[in-house]
Amino acid sequence: MSNELVPLSDPGLPEHIHRKADVDVKAAKRAERQVGILFLLSVIGTLLFIYAYLGIDEDAFVFVPVLGSTNAHQLFLGLGLAMALFFIGMAAVHWAKTLMPDHEVIDYRKEQRSKDEDRDDFVSTVKDRAGEAGLGRRPFIKRTMLLSLGLVGISPVLLLGDLGPLPGNDQKETNWKSGTRLVTDPGDRPIRPSDLEVGGVAQVQPELPAGKVRHLDDIAKDSVLLIRIRPEEFNLDAERLSWTYEGIIAFSKICSHMGCAVALYEQTTKHLLCPCHQSTFDVTRAAKVIFGPSARPLPQLAVTVDSQGYLVAKQPFNEPVGPSFWGRNK
């Protein structure tokens, strides 16, 4: 080989440079004083903490620039704790940097790999011992052992069975039945068409049979948005148009993307927007997706009025509400 590829040689560790405090007694004394002062600052922090805990009223507020009006009790507890901890740290680090040995020392490494003879020893030990157990010679034990070990894991898994019920039809059903009244949320009052002006929007729930309490599980599926526009603004096929009533149209409020509440209605554009991932639905076209990651329109609830003039559902939702799942269309 030519010597072209010889790398530059290693000049070795640079010489140690002494710090001031190593050579100058005065500098060392000064460093010592500084460390002591830092520890004392920590003591002051703890005192502040104790004072704040006992002496500052829990609902005392102070005005602090940038932060605005702040709870004084929490603020000074925090500042005291922060000081108490921080200055212990600063003192220790300053001590280490100025006064403790700063000579770099060298330690040597060994390869991680064991020595060949140790490895051979290990292999032969394992072989010998395994041979003594005689697994290879007693296939019956081996097979039954594997079988039992394989099966024993089933029990704990089975025990998890009661973690939850099976879904059944739960994901596909809501409390909306034919003739269920729409009631305000909050308030639970039935609604007449005249209660909602053109341009208005309201959140409604299905009226529950007497004695049934509304749980969050119900709200997670039943929530419906009621929107009123001028009937001529609809751009719907005949069936969907028949699901509206005098310009009132109802959609599931649970986003067809990942289930957030679709809460923002823009009156001018007649768009519904989900704040989670900005899926945008066009109210005039049966909540068609016009932007964002959702792949489906919001399910539409057919509405009409009952004999007393209150808004009711004409029929249940004709598809599951909320995010998609594997068996959704089955």
Add this chain to the structure above:
Amino acid sequence: MSARERVAGQVANYVDERTGSAKWLKKTLTKVFPDHWSFMLGEIVLYSFVILLLSGTFLTFWYDPSMREVEYEGSYQPLSGLKMSAAYASSLHISFDVRGGLLMRQIHHWAALIFMAAMVAHLMRVFFTGAFRKPREFNWIIGVGLLTLGIVEGFLGYSLPDDLLSGTGIRIAEAIIQAIPVVGSYLSFFIFGGAFPGEMFIQRIYVVHILLLPGIFLALITVHLMLVWYQKHTQYPGPGRTEKNVVGYPLMPTYMAKAGGFFFIVFGVTAFLGAVASINPIWIYGPYNPGQIGAGSQPDWYMGWLDGLVRMAPPLEAYIFGYTLSLNILIPGLIIPGIIFTGMALYPFIESWITGDKREHHLLDRPRNAPNRTALGAMSITFMLVTLINGGNDLLATHFDLSINQIMWFSRIGVIVLPPLAFVITKRICLSLQRADRELVLHGRETGRLVMLPHGEFIEVHEPLTPEKAYLLTQHEQLPALEANLSNEYGVKNPKVIRSKIRSRLSRSQAEQIAKPTANDVKELEGGHH
């Protein structure tokens, strides 16, 4: 011998006669730790974990992990009389009626953010310096595991207060679970104990948050540190530092004081943030209700990239034999993160396959000397940044007067185009830095001083580098590319010829380097000067 020494001696003797620990301790106390600011990132991770354990334990004394409906009667007037879960009510109680409770909640939350940020920074340090190479692959994998679990743990903790914001996060997590083909609905019903939100979820994630995952963290962190201890720390290259030694400060007392002191500094800074920087003001959001939502819902930052991916996904849903496959959820929510984390875990093995390098490495790389790796890192960071930006698209839109549509299209295109661009640019930067190093070694440092030569020409005076500096700039290895192995020595065609070709192609790209100056180059140059 002073009295104190005598007592200490007796205690030490008592313990050693029963444990034989003196020998081990002696070795331990003189163990050498190399020093560099970037080695403190891992320490921050460890310390913030300890802070999480301490502050979290404090919170458990009052927190009530129950979805039972209660009426709020605490001292925060605006919510007075409202129906809410006991979990939310107890979180309000901690915030308003436990002295120092809000401080502890805020310390816990800030520590969680610092924990995650320090973990990411630590991981980048390890990646860009090549510290994951043999023999440290196990620790790299443990690190990727800790990062993944950290995201889960943080998300679960964020969900515990059961406010409107965190409930919305759970809703989205439930939709991801439900979207899993075939078993999704079953999984979701098992996890939630029925239909969403049910009445079980908070108490279940509580056990995971305070027992299961912290236990796993503790085990993984212990193994991680034992390996660091046993394999000894890597060190940055420089004069006197070799693959066979480790240069630094002994554990006792210097390193102990620095590391111990640093723990208090990290704790102090976290406490300061908890004192002055409000975080997750749950009382503003109100209790969770699936029919309501707050505008501008934002997850913590370590979830932001996932959120951004979900937001930019095209609205695709497929139907197979009447079954629904939610590609718009599965691809950004599970498949892409799965690929990223698997790829990250496997990277050490991929790199060593490409370079064919199976040796141990204890000296770190300067990032410029591993251009492909550095470029790959820059590419991944760019990807994450684009997704993170899209995760905040609604905030950006209102702050900078853009339309969400514009940001969405920027992100959709950017997430595909910008990462490769970052790769190419970073690689070029690395190579120019290598060239600059070569120039420095060969021609010395420009001093800015001009001298006039006898015939009137001006030249700038170059100062030769110190041997230490010159060594630092040239100590790295430059591995040759691996050739494709098309046939063996008997001319029999290699059955894995395609694999071999791919590898050689990658290896050639990996080996693109600016040749470093050799001793001879320098000598010739010196000869030329005289």
